[in-house]
Amino acid sequence: MIALVEARGLAAGYGGRAAIEQVTFALEGGQTLALLGPNGGGKTTLLRALLGELEPLAGTVALAGRAAYVPQTDRTRLDFPVSALDVALMGTLARGRWWRPVRRADRDAARTALARLGLADEVDSTFGTLSGGQRQRVLLARALVQDARVLLLDEPLSGVDPASAERIDALFAELRDEGRTLLVATHDVESARGYDRVLCLNRTQVAFGAPSCLAQDVLERTYGAELVVLEGADGPVRAIMTQHHEH
Amino acid sequence: MSELLDALLDPWRSGITTRAFAEVMLLGAICGPLGFWVLGYRLSYGVESLSHALLPGLVVAMIAGVAPLAGGAIAAVVAAGLIALAARAERVGPDTATAVVVTGLVGLGALLAFAPETPKSIGALLFGDPLAVSDGDLLAAALLVPIGGGLLTALHRPLSAALFDSLGAPSLGVRPDRVRLALLLLVAAAVCVSVQGLGSLLALALFVGPPLAVGRRARSATGALLASAAVGIAGGLGGIYASYHLDLAAGASVALALCAAAAVGALVGAIWRPAAGVRAATT
Secondary structure (H helix, E strand, O other): OOEEEEEEEEEEEEOOEEEEEEEEEEEEOOOEEEEEOOOOOOHHHHHHHHOOOOOOOEEEEEEOOOEEEEOOHHHOOOOOOOEHHHHHHHHHHHHOOOOOOOOHHHHHHHHHHHHHOOOHHHOOOEHHHOOHHHHHHHHHHHHHHHOOOEEEEEOOOOOOOHHHHHHHHHHHHHHHHOOOEEEEEEOOHHHHOOOOEEEEEEOEEEEEEOHHHOOHHHHHHHHHHHEEEEEEOOEEEEEEOOOOOOO | OHHHHHHHHHHHHOHHHHHHHHHHHHHHHHHHHHHHHHHHOOOHHHHHHHHHHOHHHHHHHHHHOOOHHHHHHHHHHHHHHHHHHHHOOOOOHHHHHHHHHHHHHHHHHHHHHOOOOOOOOHHHHHHOOHHHOOHHHHHHHHHHHHHHHHHHHHHHHHHHHHHHOOOOHHHHOOOHHHHHHHHHHHHHHHHHHHHHHHHHHHOHHHHHHHHHHHOOOOOOHHHHHHHHHHHHHHHHHHHHHHHHHHOOOHHHHHHHHHHHHHHHHHHHHHHOOOOOOOOOOOO
16 A cells, blocks of 8 residues: 655754654555644644645655645634635635635535535534534535545544534544545544554654554653543543643 | 705815825725735734835935835835844844834935925825825826735635634645735735825824724625725725815824724724624634
């Protein structure tokens, strides 16, 4: 199989200073990856490097195919007056010809994407008035309209209501079945065990492999003092502090 | 009733005032929508600095007898270069660099303006005079509306995408830095054209007054753009009417009318909030 996403010895950062180093991994089509790391550990930096926004300071990064980025909803301008349909339509910009007016086919594609995420009744709603879960689904609809083979998602389930989380999980399964590659930054160690691969990052790569690599010592090296272990009925359950930073 | 009608129609019976109406309506129609993006991208300070920095270029253009637009454009490029150069010093920073460069350019402009060979008073350059617009000024404003409007229409989708989600925009093929530069170039051209009407000190009112008056009441960006254009035109008309009937300086009257519209808009916004209003920005 040919890798859709590949990084080799990648270092990237800001102002010539590396925020992440020694990142090496590869993902094939249809694979999902959970990107774990503490606040300031470099998750967003890695996503930006994969998008080509940050030039590698060392190593290489390669994406075979178009990538879509789904930010956390609170990183968007909630005061900007756009409807859910307007946001989904932004996905058509990825096809180029930004000066061209929106066509009926574009609108149909955006409506279809919103309906797929259960938002058919919210097409004309102002983005900033939607709930956090609905806004996250609108941003996912935008990624669907982009028709990207690789999706990079920054904590898509953070602060999302259970109904939205369920629908987003179902969408992830569908996208994986379609052969798309998903790279999901998350703080949720337990849900990460459901992904095909995990990458633990704390400024440098701590581990990459199957979820079985998430042993206690790996998590401690990844999260350090942020790791909180809670006892559950079926054994220890690990929970992570979730305050978010840039990087 | 007839007194009110006379008050409304009288200014239109004067050719000078009619030309002033045309100038401020044209400027309001394009600067209002541009201002919506200026506020959205939080570029008000940059636009204010830009309009002030044009002063030496405008004075030189007048001395040389060339179009103010040419002098303003050169001054804008020089100012941008100097600010970029000064901002490279880590201890200075972009805000201080802008302040120093703009103050220096305003000082240079004042020196040139007070020179005996300068044909126009510094007052007209700083505060404008829509009652003294030339055919060339009107033509520039008349050209700015369709050209600037066309470019704004073409740029609408990238402007929206980069403003809404600057982190995700590059994955859509939209470079926020390039979009911002395109917007600044458009605004710089509009400022150069606006200076005759409102001067380099008051031109900013054309950009910030209308979108502030519209506030967050619009449900769509297109609605906000159209409403900003409408307020820009109405503010311009109101200012010229006030100038005519109260014997006030025309440029200052227009600027005050636009600022009054912004204040009323803010007041209404504070008192009346729609039930399903847009939430505050978090970025």
